Structure formats: structure tokens, C-alpha cells
Amino acid sequence: MISFFVYLLRKLLYALSVIVGVTFLVFVIFNILVEDPTLILLGKYATPKAMAALSHQLGLDRPWYFQYWEVLQSAFTFNFGSSWATKQSILKTFQQGGLVSLTVTLPAFLIGNGLLIYVSLWMTQYKGTIWDRLLVIGCMVMSSISILVYILVGQAFFACKLKIFPIMGYKSGFFSCLPYIILPTIILVLLHFCYNYRFYRTIMLDEVYQDYVRTARAKGLAEEVVLFKHVFKNLMVPILTTLIKDFPSLLFGSVVIENFFSIPGLGNIVIDAVSLCDFPVIKAVTIITAVLSVLCNIVGDVLYTLVDPRIKL
Amino acid sequence: MYKRNLLHQFGCSAKALISKKLNLFCFITLLGYVLIAVGTKVGWLGADWNRAVGEAYQPPNGLHYFGTDVLGRSVVAKILHGTEVAISVGFVVALGAVLLGATFGIVAAYFGGIVDTCVVWLYTVVTAIPTIILLMVVALVFGKGMHTICIALVITEWTETCRLIRGEVIRHKSREYIQAASAIGASSARKIFVHLLPNILPLTIYQFSLVFQTAIKHEVVLSYLGIGVQNKPSWGIMINDAKTGLVRGIWWELFFATMAMFLLVFVFNILADTFRDLLDPKLKGR
Numbered sequence: 001m002i003s004f005f006v007y008l009l010r011k012l013l014y015a016l017s018v019i020v021g022v023t024f025l026v027f028v029i030f031n032i033l034v035e036d037p038t039l040i041l042l043g044k045y046a047t048p049k050a051m052a053a054l055s056h057q058l059g060l061d062r063p064w065y066f067q068y069w070e071v072l073q074s075a076f077t078f079n080f081g082s083s084w085a086t087k088q089s090i091l092k093t094f095q096q097g098g099l100v101s102l103t104v105t106l107p108a109f110l111i112g113n114g115l116l117i118y119v120s121l122w123m124t125q126y127k128g129t130i131w132d133r134l135l136v137i138g139c140m141v142m143s144s145i146s147i148l149v150y151i152l153v154g155q156a157f158f159a160c161k162l163k164i165f166p167i168m169g170y171k172s173g174f175f176s177c178l179p180y181i182i183l184p185t186i187i188l189v190l191l192h193f194c195y196n197y198r199f200y201r202t203i204m205l206d207e208v209y210q211d212y213v214r215t216a217r218a219k220g221l222a223e224e225v226v227l228f229k230h231v232f233k234n235l236m237v238p239i240l241t242t243l244i245k246d247f248p249s250l251l252f253g254s255v256v257i258e259n260f261f262s263i264p265g266l267g268n269i270v271i272d273a274v275s276l277c278d279f280p281v282i283k284a285v286t287i288i289t290a291v292l293s294v295l296c297n298i299v300g301d302v303l304y305t306l307v308d309p310r311i312k313l
Numbered sequence: 314m315y316k317r318n319l320l321h322q323f324g325c326s327a328k329a330l331i332s333k334k335l336n337l338f339c340f341i342t343l344l345g346y347v348l349i350a351v352g353t354k355v356g357w358l359g360a361d362w363n364r365a366v367g368e369a370y371q372p373p374n375g376l377h378y379f380g381t382d383v384l385g386r387s388v389v390a391k392i393l394h395g396t397e398v399a400i401s402v403g404f405v406v407a408l409g410a411v412l413l414g415a416t417f418g419i420v421a422a423y424f425g426g427i428v429d430t431c432v433v434w435l436y437t438v439v440t441a442i443p444t445i446i447l448l449m450v451v452a453l454v455f456g457k458g459m460h461t462i463c464i465a466l467v468i469t470e471w472t473e474t475c476r477l478i479r480g481e482v483i484r485h486k487s488r489e490y491i492q493a494a495s496a497i498g499a500s501s502a503r504k505i506f507v508h509l510l511p512n513i514l515p516l517t518i519y520q521f522s523l524v525f526q527t528a529i530k531h532e533v534v535l536s537y538l539g540i541g542v543q544n545k546p547s548w549g550i551m552i553n554d555a556k557t558g559l560v561r562g563i564w565w566e567l568f569f570a571t572m573a574m575f576l577l578v579f580v581f582n583i584l585a586d587t588f589r590d591l592l593d594p595k596l597k598g599r
């Protein structure tokens with residue numbers, strides 16, 4: 001148990017160093033590399049006097065280590081101040097936007113990965129048959145087409161022609177948002193499946209030729225039990241790795257999907273922030289996702305030991 | 314002693330590589346794309362794409378093979394220019410990202426210790442930021458345009474190459490042939506360039522083809538978001554232009570831009586697959 005805490009502490013220290021790196025990167029980009037933000041904010045009314053006053057107000061005239069300290073602090077307190085464009089608290093905007101993004105991405109994530117695991121495990125029995133090959137080639141063809149095309153054709157055909165779904169928009173609330181998220185979810189699931197099927201197929205096929213699988217079959221276990229109990233348990237580590245890698249981007253949503261379907265999620269907030277040069281918002285989203293991905297990595301490492309007792313911390 | 318053809322590292326010769334019909338088809342398609350890109354760049358093809366050649370929204374016919382767009386411009390010429398953009402972005406990004414990733418990966422794995430820790434830390438920091446945010450942030454710093462896309466994509470894409478090559482070099486470092494080279498007093502440079510490099514070349518080429526197609530896909534999305542190429546047709550911009558016409562049944566601009574991109578990405582997918590099989594014949598058919 002003690003070794004566990006020592007390990008956790010070491011991981012946390014490393015995570016801290018990564019967060020320091022990310023915040024430093026963010027600081028260098030937004031406080032040094034980009035052009036003077038006071039010039040952007042004041043636009044054509046910029047006079048040297050007004051610029052100096054604004055830069056004092058924003059705290060840009062302080063020494064660089066003070067400014068960096070503020071950025072680093074925000075990674076732990078999540079106090080990002082308010083947006084330049086809307087003057088609203090950034091954290092509050094993100095809470096609303098992140099929730100909206102999650103209603104689209106979380107169902108897609110769960111359905112997509114469930115489908116991937118189920119289909120790729122089941123298809124191991126049909127290796128080398130025409131169905132197997134068709135599925136692989138189909139996924140390759142589908143993943144070679146841009147996501148924009150799926151969205152455009154989906155909107156034009158299912159929403160405009162057949163009028164099954166609304167074309168775009170969003171309503172908050174559990175049931176009222178359903179019609180708006182079905183089409184985006186279908187597209188996300190489809191693409192997720194096609195991008196990742198090959199990977200899952202490879203790891204599944206590597207596993208089903210192991211000796212323990214043959215033993216399980218020789219015992220006379222049903223194929224479902226062999227696949228979904230024995231093989232699946234042994235595959236938890238690579239599956240967890242890929243799931244955790246994708247997890248932080250869920251909150252952030254799919255930028256292109258949100259933009260096309262006018263879903264007011266975090267992705268759309270970021271696009272607006274980029275076009276308006278709203279630096280605090282972009283800084284905040286970068287830091288939040290980085291912190292989240294670092295935390296996810298630690299959680300993943302702990303989960304490995306739970307699903308596979310052979311892994312020692 | 315080192316006169317071996319480099320392709321022997323793949324366990325086959327160049328002849329064997331193109332003897333498979335599918336691979337030959339891929340190489341020829343790729344060559345076609347490159348020729349079109351070069352021809353457009355030099356000005357032989359689609360020189361005045363910005364000029365109206367007929368009525369607006371003409372369906373494909375004998376005069377305008379792929380139809381015309383909203384301003385009556387030829388879709389063929391726009392596709393040619395899109396090809397040029399895609400090939401240049403893909404090539405520059407793949408070359409830059411693979412070179413950067415390979416250099417960092419080899420240096421980190423070969424020297425180990427603090428150098429290794431630093432490189433791993435660096436790519437952990439970069440991968441902690443989601444790709445699309447990093448792309449938009451870099452675009453914000455460097456302004457809009459083609460060079461921005463290239464810089465942004467190199468910054469985001471080198472990490473995966475670095476990770477893979479680092480792992481591969483660590484695997485090779487303890488092998489007997491490197492130990493033998495050390496024993497006869499080979500310098501670090503000789504061990505890296507003469508002994509290690511040929512062995513990780515297949516992986517590098519595999520990564521090159523993967524990054525190439527990822528870059529093309531990202532370029533299309535970034536151009537759609539308005540960060541990409543300016544004042545020039547690109548497949549992403551064409552797909553975006555086709556948005557409004559699609560409901561009225563004007564499918565040709567979307568269709569041909571999609572097909573042009575699809576074929577290129579698909580060819581790279583197949584080639585990456587071929588290299589992967591050569592890399593690890595065990596994986597064949599998996």
C-alpha cells in the first residue's frame with residue numbers, strides 16, 4: 001500500500017511538471033508571441049495613452065514572472081477571470097458549454113466504443129472470410145472521406161429532404177435536446193467506428209490465438225463466454241488506454257460537428273473566441289483540457305492495476 | 314559491405330513492392346497527383362481558375378467536365394489547385410514532422426538519461442493539449458495562410474512519430490549488432506547513421522505516409538474553419554462552397570472535391586498498410 005502512495009506521489013509530481021510546461025507554453029504564446037492585445041481590443045481607437053491605461057488595467061505591464069504565476073495559478077484554482085468579448089465569467093460559460101458538448105459526445109463515445117468492442121470481438125470468428133474483408137475495406141474507404149462530407153450529406157438528405165431531424169440548432173433539457181443530437185451522434189459513432197476498427201481488430205486477433213482461449217474452448221464453453229468473459233478481460237489494458245486517450249476531448253466536443261449543427265457547446269465557444277481574439281477564453285480551454293488529460297493519465301494508470309493484477313505499481 | 318539496397322531492409326526488393334497490382338496502382342495514382350500538383354504550381358494546368366468560363370451551376374458536360382460553380386468557374390481548375398495545396402501541405406508536413414520526430418526519438422532513445430526524460434516530457438506537454446486547439450492557437454499566432462497550416466500540423470504531428478521511433482530505437486539499442494559495433498569502437502554517429510537508421514527506416518516511411526494523409530484531412534477541416542489557405546481554392550473551401558447548393562441538387566462540386574481527396578487519402582492508407590505488413594509480416598491480414 002505504501003508503495004502505491006509513493007507511486008501516486010511520483011505520478012502527481014510528474015503531472016505537475018507537465019502542467020507547468022503547458023502553462024508556460026500558453027504563457028509564451030499569449031503573453032509574448034501574439035501581437036499586443038491592447039491593439040486588438042482598442043482597434044482603430046488605439047492611442048498610446050489609452051493603450052498604456054488598458055495594459056495597466058489588464059496587468060500586462062507587470063514583470064513577466066508575475067504574469068506567468070497568474071497563468072500557473074489558474075491551472076489549479078480554475079479562476080480564469082472573465083472573457084474579453086462577452087465580459088462573462090469564463091468558468092461559468094465553460095460549465096454550460098461543456099455540458100452541452102457532453103450531451104453530444106458522451107452518447108457517441110459510449111455507443112461507438114461498445115459497438116467497436118462487440119463487433120471486433122465477434123468478427124474474430126470470421127477472420128479471413130469475405131465479411132471480414134468487406135468490413136475492413138469498408139472502414140478504410142469510409143475513414144478516407146472527410147468528416148465535412150458526412151455532415152453535409154447527412155444534413156441535406158436526412159434533415160432537408162426527408163425531414164427526419166431538425167437541420168441544426170439545440171434546446172437544453174434532457175428530452176428536448178434529443179432530436180437535435182441524433183444526427184450528430186450517428187455521424188460521430190460512424191466515424192469513430194471506421195477510424196478505430198482496424199486497431200481493435202488487430203489487438204483482438206492477437207489475443208484469440210493465445211493458449212488460454214483454446215483451453216476455454218476445449219472445456220466446452222460457449223463462444224460468447226470465451227469472447228466476452230475471457231478474452232475481453234485480458235484485453236482491458238489496451239482498450240482502457242485508447243478510451244482514456246479520447247476522454248478529455250469529450251468535454252471539448254467535436255468542433256466541426258458543433259459548428260455545422262450550431263450546437264452551443266465548448267467547441268463553438270472556442271471557435272468564436274479564436275475569431276474574436278478572445279485570449280482569456282482560449283488560454284482557459286487549453287489549460288483545462290491539459291489538466292484533464294494529465295489527470296486522466298493518472299486515473300488510467302491506477303485502473304490498469306485494478307483490471308490486471310499482474311501490473312504492479 | 315553496406316552496398317545492400319536499402320529496400321532489402323523491408324525484406325523485399327523494389328520489384329516485389331510494385332509486383333502487387335494494388336501497390337502498383339497506388340504508386341501510379343500518387344505519381345499522377347504529384348504531376349498534377351507540380352503542373353499546377355508551374356502554371357501549365359488550371360492557370361486562370363478565377364475566370365468564369367460559363368453559366369453558373371452548369372452540371373458536368375462535354376465542355377466543363379466537372380461542371381461549374383456558383384460564379385461559373387470551372388470545377389476542374391479548382392480541383393487542380395486544391396490538389397496542389399493538398400500535396401504541398403501533405404509533403405511539407407509529413408517531411409517536417411517525420412524529420413523532427415525521428416531526430417528527437419533517436420536522440421532520446423540513444424542517449425537516454427536526462428535527454429530521454431526531457432524529450433518525453435516535451436511530447437507529453439504537447440500531447441496534453443488537444444490537436445484542434447493547438448492548431449487554432451498556432452494559427453492565431455502566425456496569422457492565416459498555408460505556412461500556418463504547415464507549422465501548426467508539424468507541431469502537432471511530430472509527437473506520434475517521436476514516440477514510435479523512440480520505442481523502436483530502445484528495442485534495437487540492446488541488440489547484438491549495436492553491441493558489436495560498440496566493441497569494435499564505432500562512434501555514436503556511425504552507430505546511429507550506419508547501423509540504427511537503416512533499421513528504423515521502414516517505420517519512418519510508414520509514419521510518413523500516415524502523417525501525409527492526416528495532414529490532408531486536417532487541411533480540409535482547417536480551410537473550412539477559415540484558418541487555411543486564403544484566396545485560393547482548396548478542397549476544404551470547395552466543400553464549404555458546395556454547402557449551399559447541395560439542397561438544390563447541385564452535387565458536382567462536393568462530389569468531385571470529395572473524390573479527389575478520397576482517392577489520395579485512400580492510396581496513402583493502402584501504402585501505409587503495405588509498409589506495415591513489410592515491417593511486421595506477422596501482422597499480414599490482420
